[in-house]
Amino acid sequence: MDSGKPDEPLTGNLTGADPGRWFRLRLAWWSKAWALVLVLVIALFSALSLSAQGEVLSVSAQVDIDGEVVYQQRCAFCHGDQGDGNGPVARYLNPRPRDFTAGQFKFRTTASGELPLRQDVIDIVKSGVRSTAMPRWDGVLSDAEIEAVVDYVTQSFVPFWGTYDPPVIEIPNPPRVTNSMIEQGEQLYQELQCWKCHGDTGRADGGSALTLTDDSNQPIRPADLTKAWRYKGGSDLVDIYTRFSTGLDGSPMPSFYDVIGDDERYALAAYVQSLHSGEPTDKSVVVAEFVDGELPGAVDDTRWETVEPTSFYLTGQVIVGPRWQTPGVDAVTARALYNPTDLAILIEWNDATQDATSGGPEQEQVGQTYIDLETFLGAGPYADGLAVQFPASMPEGVDKPYFAWGQPGKPVNVWLWRAAEGAQEFNGTGLQGGLTAQAESNVEAQFDYAEGHYRLLLIRSLNTGDPEDIELRPGEFIPIAFQAWEGSNGEAGTRMALSSWYSLLLEESTSTSAVLYAALAAVVVVAGEVVLMRRLRS
C-alpha cells in the first residue's frame, strides 16, 4: 500500500496506481453506504431479470392463450366454425377434415370406439397426419397454443368429453423383428382375412375394398399396405401395432384387440412392414444398363430382377381445370435396359382396379387430340393408362419443355399406353392443346395386371429417324417424366397424375480399349516420373 522505498525493485505495479485509494477517500460514510446499496440493488435486479429470461416461455402458459382464437386462425377453415369438419375448404379435401362433433378419432391409445386421451389429441396436432391436409403444427404453434386449442376443441365440440375416463390400451415396446415373426404375421394375415379388404398382396384390391364407406357414408378405400409413406398414423412397427389394437374409429378398420394377443399383433405388424415397397427416394435418374444382345421382351423376364429400380412420386394435375386434387396413382417405379438399337423401359404401379374399357372411339385417328373428355371420350367409362414423356429433341442447356405436355415451340414426345387402345406415340405442346397422335408410332408395349399391380414394358428404337421423336443417345441425361390415369377414378385426358422432369441415362459401357489406354498412360507417367527423379538426384 505504501509507495515503497526508493531502492526496492519494481513489483509489477508499473503505473504506480493505488486501486484501494477510492475506499480511503474521505467521503461521508453515508454516501459510501448508499453507493454500496445502489450497487447491490443493481446486481440483484440484473440477476433476477436474467433468471426471469429463462422463464418467459412458461410465463406464457400461465397467461391465458385463447384457444378459440387459435382455432379460428388456424383450424376453422378446414374443421369449421362448429367443429363439424365443414369449413370452407373442406370440400376440396380428401380425406375430409375431422368432424369433432362425431367424437370419433382414428389415432389414439384408447379402446375401440372410445374417446382419445387429451395427450393423443395433442400428439396428432403436433405431428400432423401424413398424406392428408392436416399439417404438422409442432414448431409452428407453441406447446401452450397447442394445448389451448386442444382444450378448446375437445371441450367445445367433442361429445362425452370429460364425462368419463376412456379405457387405455397399453402399448408395449416393439420387439426386434425376426424372420419367424414375419412368417407368423403372414399366417395371421391369412387367418384374420385382412385380404378381404387389403388384398392378397396388400394393394387394397380385396373383394370388399370398393364397397367400403366411412362413418359419414363417404366412399373410402383401405390402405395400400405397400406404400409406407402413405400410412396416416405412421409406418413404424409400433404405429402399425397400435392401429390393430385400437382400430381406426370413423373408418371401416376394426380393432383386433380381443382377437389376438400382443405378440401376435406385433408379428402381424412385422409382416405388414415387410410389404413396403416402391417408396421414392431422392434418386432422380433412371439408369439404363447396356445389354449386348436381345432386350427382355416381357414384363416377367427374370433379367428385370437384377436391374436397379427408381421410384418417383406423382401428383395430381392442378394446372388446368378440372383441378385434379386426388389422383389414383401416386407413385411409379421404373427400370430400363438398352442395346445398340432399342430402349426397353419397365414401369410398375399399383392400381386396385383394372379398368380396360373406354367409352371413347376405338381407333385413334391421326391428329386427334387426347384431351377433351366430353367431346372425345364421353362420360366414360375410362381406361387405365400410363405415359412416359420425353422432350421431342434434347434441350440445349437446361431449358426443358414445360413438364406438363410441353409448350409451343418446345414439344414433347409422349409414349402413351392405355388399357383399351395399347401404346402409341404422341406429341404435345401444352395442356391446352393436348396430345396429338403421331401418324407413325414406333413404340411397342407388353403389360400384365395382377393383384392390384400393373407392369408395363415399353420398347422403342433409340433413333427412329422421325424428327418429332426423341433421339436417345448414351451418356446423356435425357429428361423423362411420367403420367398415369386410373380409369375408375374418372381419369382421362388432363385429369391425371403427373411427375416433374427427372432423367434417363443410357449408361455407357467402359470399353476395353479405354481401359488399356488408361493403363498405358499410367505406365508412361510413372516411367517419366522415375526418370525425372533420377535426373534430379544425380
Added chain:
Amino acid sequence: MKTLRWYWLPALILTVVLAACGGGGEQSPAGGEEGPGAPTGGQPTGGGTISGVVNFTGTAPDPEPILMDAEPVCQERYPDGAFTETVEVNDNGTLQNVFLYVKEGLVDQEWPVSSDPVLLDQKGCRYGPHVLGVQAGQDIVIRNSDGILHNIHPKPINNRSFNLGQPVEMETTRAFPNSEIMIPVICDVHDWMQGYIGVVDHPFFAVSGSDGSFEISGLPAGEYVIEAWHELYGTQTLSVSIPEGGTEQIEFTYEGA
C-alpha cells in the same frame, strides 16, 4: 381492534367442516322400493300386458337380390338367392321386424337390468335377429357363427360406438348405456349386412315376429303411449290404458306404396 381469543378461528373452521360433511345427501334407493307393482330382481312383475299385431296393407317393394359372390361361404347357404330384409311382409299380411316399446307413461325410476344377455348373431352373412331390442346397460352377446371375417360396427349417436374384428367363430360382449331408437349396425366387410338395435331404459319392448304379433308384459297399471318403429316406414304411436293385471290388444297398420 378488539382482540379475538386464540380458539375462535379453529372453532369456526371445525364448524364449517362438520356442516359440510356431516349432513350429506339422501341416497335415492335403487329401484324397486316404491310405486305400485314396480319390478324387483330384474323381472317385471306387474301383471299388465299389451299385445297385438302390426298389420301391413298395400304393396311392399320387391326385395332386392344380394350379390354374395365375394363371400362363397355365405352364398352357398342361399341356393335360391339372398334378398334384402328391408320389408318383410308375413304370409298373413302382417309386418315383421317392427320394434315396439313404451314411449310414455312409465313411472320415472330405475328399472333393474336383466343379467341375461341378448344375442346378436352373424349367420349366413346376415344379422339374426335383423331388429334387436335391449335394455340400456344389458349385455349383448355378439356371435360370429360363420367363422369368416365379420366386423361388428354399430353407428350410434347417443352412445359410444365400437368396431371390432371377428375373424373366426367367436363371441364378444358389449352393452349400450344410453337409450337410443335405433342404432344401425353394419359389417364393413359385407356391405349388404344391416341390422338395428333399439336401446330403451326399461324392459318393456318387443319386436314383431313372423306372424306380426308382439307382446309387452309385466306392466304396472297406467296410461301408456306405445311407439312402433320400422326401418322404411318410420314410426307410429298408439295410446293404451292398462288396468292392474289387465291385457289390452292394440293394432298398428303400416301402408305400403
